[in-house]
Amino acid sequence: MMLSTLTHTTLPDQKRLKAICKAVAVLDALNSPEYEYRYYSYNQNWAEGEEVFEMQDGEGDQMLILFRAEGCVINGYADGYDEQDKNQLTRGLPAVFDEFIFGEPVNSIGTTFCLWYTPKDKWQIGQLETDEDGSENFLEIFDGNPQTYIDWASEYYDEDLGRPAPSLEAATSIYQGKTLTKELVLAIVPEVADWQQLEADLQEIGYPYDFS
Numbered sequence: 001m002m003l004s005t006l007t008h009t010t011l012p013d014q015k016r017l018k019a020i021c022k023a024v025a026v027l028d029a030l031n032s033p034e035y036e037y038r039y040y041s042y043n044q045n046w047a048e049g050e051e052v053f054e055m056q057d058g059e060g061d062q063m064l065i066l067f068r069a070e071g072c073v074i075n076g077y078a079d080g081y082d083e084q085d086k087n088q089l090t091r092g093l094p095a096v097f098d099e100f101i102f103g104e105p106v107n108s109i110g111t112t113f114c115l116w117y118t119p120k121d122k123w124q125i126g127q128l129e130t131d132e133d134g135s136e137n138f139l140e141i142f143d144g145n146p147q148t149y150i151d152w153a154s155e156y157y158d159e160d161l162g163r164p165a166p167s168l169e170a171a172t173s174i175y176q177g178k179t180l181t182k183e184l185v186l187a188i189v190p191e192v193a194d195w196q197q198l199e200a201d202l203q204e205i206g207y208p209y210d211f212s
Helices: 005-010 014-031 095-102 135-143 146-161 168-175 195-205
Strands: 040-047 050-056 062-068 071-077 113-118 122-125
Touching: 005 113, 005 122, 014 040, 014 050, 014 062, 014 071, 014 135, 014 146, 014 168, 014 195, 040 195, 062 095, 071 095, 071 135, 135 146, 146 168
Parallel strands: none
Antiparallel strands: 040 050, 050 062, 062 071, 071 113, 113 122
């Protein structure tokens, strides 16, 4: 089943979603050492008590996920899709997410879809004017299957670089949150130009590693 706003109840819960976001961000830090060209990223120190996952393709598509103790909220902007009435899209949104959804940078990015999760009510959406919101192109990465990332990355990165696809076993280990070692890194990418930069990336993501 394709993940989208219409099938939002099948998305992983907050804990699992955060783990997937971190795994995808780690894999992207390996595939794209230069931050400005990175598709997926994660910042565990976005603000006090807040962590954020970001997807951006550099061509207009962008998604931000805010994680707080109270839950999480996803804002997506799919280029080429009409923006719906934001007040309707966010009907029922817990007030704790208002500053993020109605403030910056989300306000400037735009919103074609929005959904949120709280432990009490699970995944929720507001009032949809249309289900043509591009969300399926954004949310599929959260199916929890490492092969989904590998298939995407093989097309997005590896065609240009002419390198082999990441090891499924290694990618699975990262999806499971296992400590990143040099051996594990080199099963994803053939070489690392700057290990110190990678350490800094992993610290920002909040992912365990041991390169000793």
